[in-house]
Amino acid sequence: EVQLVESGGGLVQPGGSLRLSCAASGFTFSSYWMSWVRQAPGKGLEWVANIKQDGSEKYYVDSVKGRFTISRDNAKNSLYLQMNSLRAEDTAVYYCATDSSGYYYEFDYWGQGTLVTVSS
Amino acid sequence: DIQMTQSPSSLSASVGDRVTITCQASQDISNYLNWYQQKPGKAPKLLIYDASNLETGVPSRFSGSGSGTDFTFTISSLQPEDIATYYCQQYDNLPPKLTFGGGTKVEIK
Numbered sequence: 596e597v598q599l600v601e602s603g604g605g606l607v608q609p610g611g612s613l614r615l616s617c618a619a620s621g622f623t624f625s626s627y628w629m630s631w632v633r634q635a636p637g638k639g640l641e642w643v644a645n646i647k648q649d650g651s652e653k654y655y656v657d658s659v660k661g662r663f664t665i666s667r668d669n670a671k672n673s674l675y676l677q678m679n680s681l682r683a684e685d686t687a688v689y690y691c692a693t694d695s696s697g698y699y700y701e702f703d704y705w706g707q708g709t710l711v712t713v714s715s
Numbered sequence: 716d717i718q719m720t721q722s723p724s725s726l727s728a729s730v731g732d733r734v735t736i737t738c739q740a741s742q743d744i745s746n747y748l749n750w751y752q753q754k755p756g757k758a759p760k761l762l763i764y765d766a767s768n769l770e771t772g773v774p775s776r777f778s779g780s781g782s783g784t785d786f787t788f789t790i791s792s793l794q795p796e797d798i799a800t801y802y803c804q805q806y807d808n809l810p811p812k813l814t815f816g817g818g819t820k821v822e823i824k
Contacts, residue, residue, distance in 0.1 A: 642813040705758035
């Protein structure tokens, strides 16, 4: 059974940093693109970043470029999101998600999400 | 960047009604369009991929159509368990980025 379990969320002050993790199991993690998707309270979904199977390609939504870094450790079946210079507008539930086709086209597996709150 | 305009933002319909949601892309995206259902407090669930393909296990009352810039998602006969917010999502190839529509909240009248 495919499982994606996020962790690392919490309350952080504006300008602060946080590192999210996503532990994957039940599939060959190294064979799949991985993504982070977020959802601000009461708002819609926003794709944040994705990373290729070997980590050689990474892409970001414009609003987080230069502040967030996506990475992965295939030996540990884990995905990460390093978030720096956090702003109030980064407050959201962050989901890790993947496309079981091996591409990045859609998300058929999702984690349960981890809440990040940026507030003083 | 490609923008996705989804409408309506909310709708209210009776059990058994046909429900239609539209999504318009700011430029031609071929059939690179997916639809999700999200219930409160839960992660989204993929329903339709590549504009018209039903994901395995999804009831056949859900369907999608369209290509280019205009897409439609339909629930042929609304059921109480369909109460949720629905999102369209497109994907680019160069670079590989994704964009969601604003969502449509479906309620029972």
